Amino acid sequence: MSTLKVQNLSVYIEDKPILNDFSLEIPYGEVHAIMGPNGSGKSTLSKALAAHPNYDIRNGTAELDGHNLIDMEPDEISRAGLFLAFQYPIEVPGVTIANFIRAAIQARMEESKLFKAVDYYKKLYQKMDDLGIDRNFTARSLNDGFSGGEKKRCEILQMAMLDPKFCILDETDSGLDIDALRVVSAGVNSMRSSNRGFLVITHYQRLLDYIVPDKVHVMWEGKIVRSGDKDLASELESKGYDWIKEELAA
């Protein structure tokens, strides 16, 4: 069985420790949620696993399906099957959505294979319709001038098109109104399968009403301090994070 397996990971930003001896294992087919207050290291985890150059991994291992992520370049990690839906998707002026996703798909293809444009557009339009994205968006520059909601839908569109083995959703719910949240969640749920894993990072239990997790973890000062089922999210929602802090202090 394939897994995302993170063991004893320590991550620094400019010599400041953010993740500290962090461990987590997510088997394919499962959806895990990580919740935690601001600054607990949730986004650092996602950026570090994707090999963002500003995140300095000093200790530990991270494996995806047998690949050792620690020594890989960001694009190699992507092609190995890890997709990160960004909390703040980056604007890339002049590069259209259609061309960008096409290039990303071609980067995964064997050289001998022929890219079939007709099939590509058929699939692209289908996914755009599912996510309620206007078809005119194919010619728009990537994230350039998009609203918060449009950016998040565009992230899920890319995820659906690239068919990754493992998806990290970093605060995908932030900036979404309730209708957009439903559409985006439906997009994610339709991708749930026994050979794909998800890590959902969020502040709010609200998202987990739509994307129901198999497990919920609470992060605090760079570590997982509580794990449970989806009820843990509800408990956090009603009691707040202070409850965890008090328990940890006790």
Add this chain to the structure above:
Amino acid sequence: MIKTNPIEVDREKGNFHYNTDYEFDAGIGLSEDVVRYISGVKKEDSWLQDFRLKALQTFEKKRLPTHWATNDLENIDFDVIRYYLSKGQMPSRTWEEVPDDVKSTFERLGIPEQERKFLAGVEAQFDSEAAYSRMKDDLTEKGVIFVGSTEGLKDHPEIFKKWFGKVIPTSDNKFSALNSAVFSGGSFIYVPPGVKLEQPLQAYFRINAENFGQFERTLIIADEGAEITYMEGCTAPKFETSTLHSAVVELVALRGAKIQYVTVQNWSNNVFNLVTKRAMAHEESEVRWIDCNIGSRLTMKYPGVILRGRKARGEVLSIALANDGQHQDTGAKMVHAADETTSNVIAKSVSIGEGRSTYRGLVQMPGHLKHCKNNTECDALLINSDSQTDTYPAITVQGEDHSVQHEASVSKVSAEQIFYMQQRGLSEGDAMSMCVNGFVNDLIREFPMEYSVELKRLIDLEMEGSVG
């Protein structure tokens, strides 16, 4: 992460040369004798020899324009340059007749295929003179003339003499004077009234010899209501010493005519490329310069349009890529000289490594005119932290009725953009290429299709190795 390694540019396509025997060689250095030699080889009329000799005096008097550009010009040693080299034959009309060494050169550069594919006519200049020149027969029947400068002035003086040296006077600048003294080769084109060329004419300029200066002279006249697209490509092998290319290109668009002039300059990066290009646009005519500067050590080139007829329209679309060791000093000049004239300038530059790109623009609208319009956009993209760009727009507008708009932007490809694109599976180099292509994309869409494909390929080549 964007690294600042020096960049190895792949210009291998043009980087080769064959040893060639030249029948005519004006020797090394510049003097009255050299000018007389060139004029003699061409068996020119005395007015033209006088024109050249006078231009030589002007050249010697004129100072280098270093006060406003770059000190690099001072590194040109006019005494070691060879000003005229030719094999002495008239341009061949079939590829079979072209001498073998010259033919191999152009075949390697893909010229015959391009001609077959989409061109109405081709001229291929090897050092000082055209080695091959051919135009489709139906255009000859329509009265279109497509010849070299020597033939043009000798065989069709009634057409070309009137405008020769009139759009760009000898004394315009030191390099236009130099060209006027020693010019050879280039294209003289006349399109009769109402004749519209559906396919482009193309000239291909090739420097083959070391320490050689190429000084072609081009004059295109589109008579009333005529339309023409002309394209030029430029390459040279990489020699140890620097080489000079200094052309003068004059365009005349008579009433209602349309001229589109496309340049893809990919000189090797030891070529000084100092070119004067200007058009005269008469009433309701349109002139469009599409200017792409990728190669050379230093390019100084500001295609201009003198809008001298009512409702004339001028446009410059310019793309410059400055890599390590390169300075692209480019821009546009729009001189409004009649009512209701409009001009549009869109310039995009990309600076890579320690490359430097400069935009220099001139717009003039005097007070006695009415309803003139100019729009200028210049955008610069910086790739590395050592990359340089500067912008010098000079806009003089007098009077109440004009409309002028100037927009400029400088942006840098950010590490976050590259990371984002890499997270989707693109390599760092592909991500960078995509950002650069995205930056110039809306401009490239305006280009003739064949050139936009070629240009994208060249940009990808330039971007290779620009990242770690």
